[in-house]
Amino acid sequence: MTSKLKFLVATSTATAVLMNAGSAHAAGTLVGTDVQNNVTVDFQVGGVNQTAATASNTFDVDRKVIFTVAEAATTGTTSVSPGQQDAVTTFVVTNTTNDTLDFNLTGAQLSGGTAEHGGTDVFDVANLQVFVDANNNGTYEAGTDTATTIDNLAPDASVRVFVIGDIALTQTNGQVAGVTLTATARNSDGTAITAATDSTANTAGIETIFADSGRDGIETDGDDFTVATANLSVVKYSRVVSDGVSVTNPKAIPGAVVEYCIAVSNGAGAATATNVNISDNLTTVSGVTFQGSFTPATDGTVVNAGTSTCTPGTGTGSYNAGTDTVSGTLTNIAAGQTRTLVFRVTID
């Protein structure tokens, strides 16, 4: 197809009036805009001004389909937890075509290979779905964001698209699931676009060409989910604080005070552990009695693992005499961090 080329003959008027020929968009002059060029010549014959000669021509602007699919900022892998439902990664579809278009959307999963952010794809999310961000607030809302295709995206407009999936409870720390979002340009009424190619003969009228990458009206981008789970390890230390006899190096004799330090560590690169509760049932430890004069302390640190020395933290735990159990809740433990529960007993 082609745009029309018309050579018009305009007459008279020494000052040609410029027709409004579309406005300046990043997407460019809108499709179908008439671009009319007028030229005027003033001249004299025999020293006398003559009526100006004028001429003009007009052509129509055709449709240039160009758009992008990109991961929404902030880019990077999306951390997910085992068992997480509706884990969301967000893309942005931007229409820089000089016409309003619809887009069909397709979500897909990698099967092995390198995912978008460098990890190796080792699992698939369940229940992969694609939804348009209806109110463009950047947050997936299950009841609101229900459209699965983009309707009437104006020139220079962009819209967010969510790719969501469920993470199996069995996934482990560091595992990666790669996903892709593919958008296919459609006419604004939803019908497929028939585009001219370099070998297509031109005809009169408005034509469409694909100017996106690959010149196919299809764009794809990827992102990935990385499982980040806490990786906790627990060590229980004990040291004799005093035995009532020795000045130094107290011994574990009856009546001696022993300090227990339960240290919980989160592995490097793991997700922050929250709601870490510790309970230690002293009925399983024969021959010791909880020392009520020392309040169990949480959130301390291990000063010297070799000598089993811990610093009691500022938090407080509790002792339940009925069950003879010491318990405490630790503040969130970030990757690589250790927190403790410290309490004391006496040897019977």
Added chain:
Amino acid sequence: MMKILSALIAFCLAVPAFSAPLELASEVFVERVQKRADGSTATVLEAPKLVVPGDQLVFVVRYKNASAQPASKLSVTNPIPRAVAFSGTADGTEIVSVDGGKNWGTLAQLKVPKADGAFRQALPSDVTHVKWNLNQTLAAGSAGKLVFRGVVR
């Protein structure tokens, strides 16, 4: 398909004895780079059948004194279509306007007001009108052409 008609004429009266037809035609072409079979490239001018934003356009103004009398003081004025960003003429002898034809000068002489009230140097894309003042007399039957370029916005 495309036909080129010539456009022209419009003049008249004043002094009937001296009235002389000046033929004028405006044409536009799309400049494309084509690959030859041997891998080299050639720049070709095509009729504007397929025109999309970003395309390079070449505007050609042809004029001819079709009368029996010499014409003088030719002044060719061409407003730049809004959808086209001016990028220069072939001969460089033009003057331009960046304010809709109120003030004229070479591009280097013109300034454009900024939002804060200050002025900046005018750019080719600011040009709203281009004009050539031809100093020589155009003899009867002689012709010429003027060429300028633009990009579809």
